[in-house]
Amino acid sequence: MYKLIAIDIDDTLINDQKEVTPATQQALEAAVAKGVVVTLATGRAYASAHKIARQTGLNVPIITYQGALVKNLLDEKVLYERYVPLVAARRLYEFCLERNLHLQTYIDDKLYTREDNQKIKDYTALNNTEYFVEPVFSKVIEQPTPKLLIIDEPEVLDELIPELRELLGSEVHITKSKPHFLEIMHHEGTKGHALAFLANHFGCDLSETIAIGDSWNDHEMLECAGLGIAMGNAIPDLKKLADYITTSNNEDGVKHAIDKFVLNV
Template sequence: MYKLIAIDIDDTLINDDKEVTPATQQALEQAVAQGVIVTLATGRAYAGAYKLARQTGLNVPIITYQGALIKNLLDEEVLFERYLPIDAATKLFDYCLENNLHLQTYIDDKLYAREENQKLIDYTNLNGTKYYIEPDFIKVVVQPTPKMLIIDDPDYLDEITPVLRELLGEEVHITKSKPHFLEIMHKEGTKGHALKFLSAHFGCELSQTIAIGDSWNDHEMLEAAGLGVAMGNAIPALKEIADYITASNNEDGVKQVIDKFVLGE
């Protein structure tokens, strides 16, 4: 019997129109009515994830910033928080400055960038985030952040990832949420760590958890969960490690998982 389901948001829970379909919404409600804990696990900032969680009627802690922040929806209590080490943040800033890369950071759930450009505009249009410009960017770089993000060509990001791993050391976790988004967090800022934390928090075994996702940043939670599910639209590497592959985000893939493994339909 599964007791906890962690669901990624973008390209998983929501379809390409950025909506949770009525059918998926009904399945979520049915799972909750049966006493199953349904949570979201996303790379998004808490503010962006909060809106969607509220719309879907969830009232439990949600996993945000790839797992660097777990916060209760009801009273906004922070249950788990990991900041990117300041020395890693400053090294990353210097590297991006030297290589003319677009870098953004999050302070108190607000998004900051050094300058306004098309990458920033496209990013914020994608997830409806408000942004702030700070030309003297080092001011925000030295403040505690759950996540920094580089936006660039996917192949170029793949090229610099090993360089950044070497530069920033073992205290950081580097992953991709989308092909052109490279995200840098504290080493414990992973959805896998967060799932383990929440499973202990709610007193259930990891074998009683389901994790559903589509991107490589979901692989830690799929590997940690009792049942790791890849969406039909997931990247091939995630499908390879999944226990089950469901339908795509445009075909109510999340509903299919809940029907099959939770409601027994």
């Protein structure tokens, strides 16, 4: 029997209208009523993720910033936190400055950008996030952050990945959450690390966990979960490593997965 389910938010739990449908909501509630821990695992900031978690009635710790922060919903106690190493953050900042790349970061759950441009406007429009412009970005870089993010064309980011891996070293984790978003965290700031932490926290084995996602930043948790489920709209590489492929986020894919593997209906 599965005891813990970790669900990605964007393009997984919510449909293209940014909604959790009533059918999916009922499935979540039925799983919780059966004694299963249902949590969210997202690249979003806690401030953004907790709104959706509360809307869906969840009251457990949630995984945010790709796994760099696990925080209780009830008392907002931090259970797991991994900051980007300062040396790596400084190197990344200098690199982006030289290449004129858009870099943004989160400090104390607030989003900061070096300049006000279309990239930050488009990014914040996705989940209605407030942002702050800090022209002297070196001040921001010196502060602890769970995640730094570069926004650019997918092919540009693909070329940057090997360069950044060499520049920043093994202490950081680099992943794409969406084609235009390249995210840099602590090497233990992955959804997989966070899922393993929560499984231990709730006293269950990883074989008793389910992970559901759609993007490459979900692959660590799908690989470490007892059952890794890719959405019907997931990227092909994620589908290849998944144990099961459900329907899309616009076809209540999360509900179908819960019905099949948790509620047995």
